Amino acid sequence: MQPLSKPRRSAAGQGCFIGFALLWTAFSVFMFIMALNDKQVLGMVFISLFVLIGLVMLVAAIWRYFSRLRLSTPVLTVSNKELQVGEQFNLDYQQAFKVASEVTKASVSLVFQEAATYTQGTDTRTDCQTNVVETHEIPGRRFEAGEVMRQSFSLAIPRDAMHTFIAKNNKLQWFIRLHVDIVDWPDLEEDYEIRVLAQKMWGI
Amino acid sequence: MAKADIELTLRGGEQQGEYLRFQPGETMQGSVQVTPQGDMNCRHLFVRLVWQTEGRGDRDRGVAAEMDLYQGQLPAGTPRMHSFHFRLPDGPWSYAGYYINIIWHVEASIDLAMAIDPKAAKPFILALE
Numbered sequence: 135m136q137p138l139s140k141p142r143r144s145a146a147g148q149g150c151f152i153g154f155a156l157l158w159t160a161f162s163v164f165m166f167i168m169a170l171n172d173k174q175v176l177g178m179v180f181i182s183l184f185v186l187i188g189l190v191m192l193v194a195a196i197w198r199y200f201s202r203l204r205l206s207t208p209v210l211t212v213s214n215k216e217l218q219v220g221e222q223f224n225l226d227y228q229q230a231f232k233v234a235s236e237v238t239k240a241s242v243s244l245v246f247q248e249a250a251t252y253t254q255g256t257d258t259r260t261d262c263q264t265n266v267v268e269t270h271e272i273p274g275r276r277f278e279a280g281e282v283m284r285q286s287f288s289l290a291i292p293r294d295a296m297h298t299f300i301a302k303n304n305k306l307q308w309f310i311r312l313h314v315d316i317v318d319w320p321d322l323e324e325d326y327e328i329r330v331l332a333q334k335m336w337g338i
Numbered sequence: 339m340a341k342a343d344i345e346l347t348l349r350g351g352e353q354q355g356e357y358l359r360f361q362p363g364e365t366m367q368g369s370v371q372v373t374p375q376g377d378m379n380c381r382h383l384f385v386r387l388v389w390q391t392e393g394r395g396d397r398d399r400g401v402a403a404e405m406d407l408y409q410g411q412l413p414a415g416t417p418r419m420h421s422f423h424f425r426l427p428d429g430p431w432s433y434a435g436y437y438i439n440i441i442w443h444v445e446a447s448i449d450l451a452m453a454i455d456p457k458a459a460k461p462f463i464l465a466l467e
């Protein structure tokens with residue numbers, strides 16, 4: 135079995151997002167105070183929009199970070215990291231709980247995603263189309279601190295599927311999507327990339 | 339402006355709708371017939387195997403193979419035929435999705451000095467059965 139590499143939105147990425155949100159909010163608040171001292175009402179209204187955006191980003195970033203506090207890093211291993219179209223593979227999932235938690239449900243999905251990046255004026259945007267190919271659910275229950283949630287699954291890349299394709303602006307990617315829903319706590323959702331080669335399983 | 343009629347013909351593969359479908363790794367054979375409308379000094383007659391994306395995203399393009407078929411004078415009104423063959427790559431496969439399409443074509447272009455290069459393209463499908 136081979137471990138899957140880091141999730142698409144890693145802890146480091148989340149840290150960067152929190153840092154960016156903090157900087158944005160701090161600078162916006164500073165500008166707001168300057169406008170307040172100068173008694174510029176229009177300026178205050180305008181800058182308050184930026185403060186609001188910063189606060190929303192901060193709450194979103196912290197909310198995502200919190201989802202990690204109750205759970206250890208998930209360990210996902212697959213029988214083969216470089217798959218062929220039509221190939222069946224096994225996935226093992228295990229994750230320990232740092233504190234006792236009530237899991238509503240957990241699921242592991244095989245996901246195919248198109249991501250198209252384009253420029254619009256001076257902005258660069260990416261539109262994604264996600265297709266969930268199959269989902270396996272792990273029934274929810276209470277997990278005590280130190281207890282490990284583990285499950286094995288058998289998944290398959292469909293016979294008529296497309297292989298992984300990565301170009302500068304257009305990407306076709308396969309992911310294992312892990313979703314853990316904990317009562318009264320932010321959900322954990324992470325995507326782990328798997329590579330599907332431009333080869334078809336022989337004999338299908 | 340320099341003009342030429344360029345006709346690309348592909349051989350092999352299997353007919354799928356209006357296009358020929360080839361398998362990855364298969365050898366594609368074809369020919370290009372060039373009929374200049376005026377005398378031309380052809381620096382190169384290139385034939386390329388090209389994939390490109392179409393759809394929502396900005397275009398990505400890759401040249402999988404290129405052949406230089408001819409260099410020299412092309413007299414007006416005289417058709418000239420050249421054959422070529424390519425071993426097709428493993429991928430990317432032709433794809434039609436929601437935001438992204440991957441299109442393959444054979445492209446022929448006459449490289450001229452100080453003029454727009456006349457070009458022609460013939461699409462095909464690269465996919466496994």
